[in-house]
Amino acid sequence: MPRSDSLGQFEQLVLTAIVTLGDNAYGVTIQKTVHQLASSKAATLGAIYVALDRLEDKGLVSSWLSEPTAARGGRAKRCYRVEAPGERALKESLATARRMANSVMPIWGDPHKELG
Amino acid sequence: MSTTASHPSPPRWMQAAVSSLLPPAAREPVLGDLEERFAERGAHARWLGYVGDVATTLPHVVRSQIRRSLTCELGRGASVSANLRGRAEQLQTQIWIRNIVLLFSAVICIGAFVVNARGVWSFHETVTLAMTIGWVGAAWQSCRALGWSKVIPWSLSPEQLRAFHRRELIRHMNLGCRAFVYGSVPAIVLILYALAVGSPSFRGGPMLLGAIAMQNLVIAQTYRMERGRYRRELDLLDREADLV
Structure with a gap:
């Protein structure tokens, strides 16, 4: 039964990575994308697996095993896709982040410039 | 280190040891991901990187699988x-x-x-x-x-x-x-x-x-x-x- 928990920041990053990767979203590629998105934080493969399991338990993503490939020693990849509740949750998080940015930017200015 | 023509891979004994420590549900994809990362690294950093990956990945995967196993009760449709x-x-x-x-x-x-x-x-x-x-x-x-x-x-x-x-x-x-x-x-x-x-x-x-x-x-x-x-x-x- 999917739960309607709000997303943590790491979960948002993982969901964003899955959306951007499309059909090629599996452990290694998700970890690389999350690493690029969260430039200041290192994400280990283990942390990615935990987040993916949690998102799957919440019903926000689903997974399937792909065909085995020689490049992985004949092992399959566990690929992920974002389900409708996950898409909704991510959109809500993005809207909240946008509202926060709009409120703060008149006071602090553009945070992108400050952080380089 | 066993190496095929196209890509290097960790030795079999090491993979077998890691495999025995991984829960069966996560075994295949996690071993595949670890091997892919092993092959991506330069020759000088492969071993250390592989051991580091295993050390940072195994506890998380085991903890997550144990949590999932404890929250899932067999025989209940709503698991x-x-x-x-x-x-x-x-x-x-x-x-x-x-x-x-x-x-x-x-x-x-x-x-x-x-x-x-x-x-x-x-x-x-x-x-x-x-x-x-x-x-x-x-x-x-x-x-x-x-x-x-x-x-x-x-x-x-x-x-x-x-x-x-x-x-x-x-x-x-x-x-x-x-x-x-x-x-x-x-x-x-x-x-x-x-x-x-x-x-x-x-x-x-x-x-x-x-x-x-x-x-x-x-x-x-x-x-x-x-x-x-x-x-x-x-x-x-x-x-x-x-x-x-």
Whole structure:
């Protein structure tokens, strides 16, 4: 039964990575994308697996095993896709982040410039 | 390091060691991801990187799988993993967890006994010896009678998967008292050996046997409860098969 928990920041990053990767979203590629998105934080493969399991338990993503490939020693990849509740949750998080940015930017200015 | 023409891969013994520490549900994709990362690195950083990846990945994967296994109850349609494959994987994960816990606890008991059994033989040595022998026997019983966890091939069709899951459930349900009696034989032999060689003046035999019997009773009771869960899961499988 999917739960309607709000997303943590790491979960948002993982969901964003899955959306951007499309059909090629599996452990290694998700970890690389999350690493690029969260430039200041290192994400280990283990942390990615935990987040993916949690998102799957919440019903926000689903997974399937792909065909085995020689490049992985004949092992399959566990690929992920974002389900409708996950898409909704991510959109809500993005809207909240946008509202926060709009409120703060008149006071602090553009945070992108400050952080380089 | 074994290397194919196109990409390098970690040695087989290392992969086998990592594989045995991974829960069956996560084994194939995690090993594949680790191997992919191994191949991506430069030759000088492969080994260190692989060991680092294993060290940072294993505890997370094991913790996550244990959490999923504990929150999923077989035989309940509304479980976390309600699909057939998820339930079959959860059963294998539960078997893996039980074997790993028993093996680790046996090692800890042996260690405690070795540390404790210095100097004069006394009551504490008797207790730790009983615990050690009992747990080694329990680990042996579990691994021998119930077997190791299995990775479920992805190529199985739904019907084959249902048959596989059914076979596994029945295998675990058919464990009877006889297996416990047979399982106790090596423990009893070890007791006799310890009595004869370890301490000729030892007088705690009945207590040792009592401790072993108590541990076997606890394990038997646990398995009986598990059998109830497996029965419910088998009923659910039958209902699903009828619907199909």
